Amino acid sequence: MTDCEKEEYSNLKMEFEWILHQEVHSVLTQLHTILLECVQRFPVTRLSNDNNPNKMEKFVLSSPPDVKCVVTLAGDSITSAEINVKVQRQQMVLYRTTILSENPWKLQQIQDAVNHLQQAIRFVESIDKDYTFKTFLCRSSDEVLHLLGNILSCLQRGRTSLIVPRKKTIDDLLKSRNMKTLTPPLPEDLAISFYVQSHKLVFALYQLSVDHGVMKFDPHQAECSVPWLNEVLVLFTVALQQCQQLKDKICIFSQYKDLTISSRPASPVKC
Template sequence: MSECEKEEALNLQKEFEWVLHQEVHTAMDQIHQILIECARRFPVTLYGTDNTIRQDKFILSVAADQLKCVVTLTGDSITYADISFKVQRQQNSVVRTTIQTDSPWKLQQVQDAANHLQQAIYHLDDVAKNYKFKSSDEVLHILGNILGSLQRGRTSLIVPRKKAIDDLIKSRNMKSLSPNLAEDLAISFYIQSHKLIFAVYQLSNNHGKMDFDSNHAECSVPWLNEVLVLFTVGLQLCQQLKDKICVFSQYKDFTVGSRPPSPPTVPN
């Protein structure tokens, strides 16, 4: 190894140690702050935050009174809803039902996202402030756990789980309605990105095959938009740190205190 190559390898070793001992902790502190801010935006108690269980009221409707729903969203549940919609195949008859405070409609997506966010914060908390990382693989393992939790949390809000109509009709949430709907009708509330969606499904028997028509209304929920922005920022910061660490991961035996490796060679 030439003197120039030795100097390059030594500088690379010094940079590696500085990144592990200084920059990783600085970046993780920044990510931690972002995730705590995200936790504060949730309308439920999360990671010890003293969040006020906020109440938001929305009107979701479709033109010509095809569908209308006035809802109160409290935390991760719909605690009140006044619902009306037209059933087309019954001479435009109107169906009315409600959700009352004593039997709320649970939005599991919100709780799932909160749980994944909390898990990401716990992964960060597991790293002691004065801990000295010894290898890039060690950092990448922790970042992988954080990224996984954040991706699952963000996906919980952006991509609602699909249910078969039969499962929807038999779901616990349908029992929140008073009065109950006819067996060929179903409704659903779910989150998609920053929006609350209200959907109505009308089943029909088409030559022995079950089919359904659907209609939906939506509204924007401000705190959901803030949560998704902070999820995205947290993911971006984690990915940036991971990309920087990956520069060193090509040196499999490159650990703190090790002998500087030879620079990579290329064919002449």
């Protein structure tokens, strides 16, 4: 090994020691703060230490002249709603139905996002600030990458659950437990759905019909923006970026399988 190679090897070793003993823990601390802030954005009682009811917010979803829907959103549930929809029969017909507080409409996407977020927090908290990663680079890199991979996976699933709603068939909608919460029930050829898409709460109405033996449906949609959902998505994105940047940096050093790392933190290399 030439003197130049030895110097490069020494610099790499010092830089990775600093990243491993200092930067990893610093980023994990920042991540923990961001994730706790994110989870507090969800207005759900069971995430906090108080016994106050879920914060209730009223939203109007309207798409004239066919749909008007006024909902009360509390955490991961629509606790009440007044729904007015117009559909074409022989003539235009208005249907009214409600969601009552004793039978709320559950928004599983929000609960899924919370579950994934809390799992990410548990992974971050699993590493104590005084924890020393293994002494060989190949092992320490694998250990850090495994941890970051778990955190990234949780954050990606949580963010995706809010951005990409699960597709359901019309038959699934008609038979869903949520449809049974409507008072009075809608005709059998009408199905409705509430779901989250990015920072929006969406109401969808589907009118079923049969044309030459083929089942068709005519969709109507109304939506509104939910401010705290936007804040949650921003924090998810910031956390993902920080975690991915650290993972990319560790991946560079993981190429050097024979580099050994001391148990003492080193000073960062100055360029």
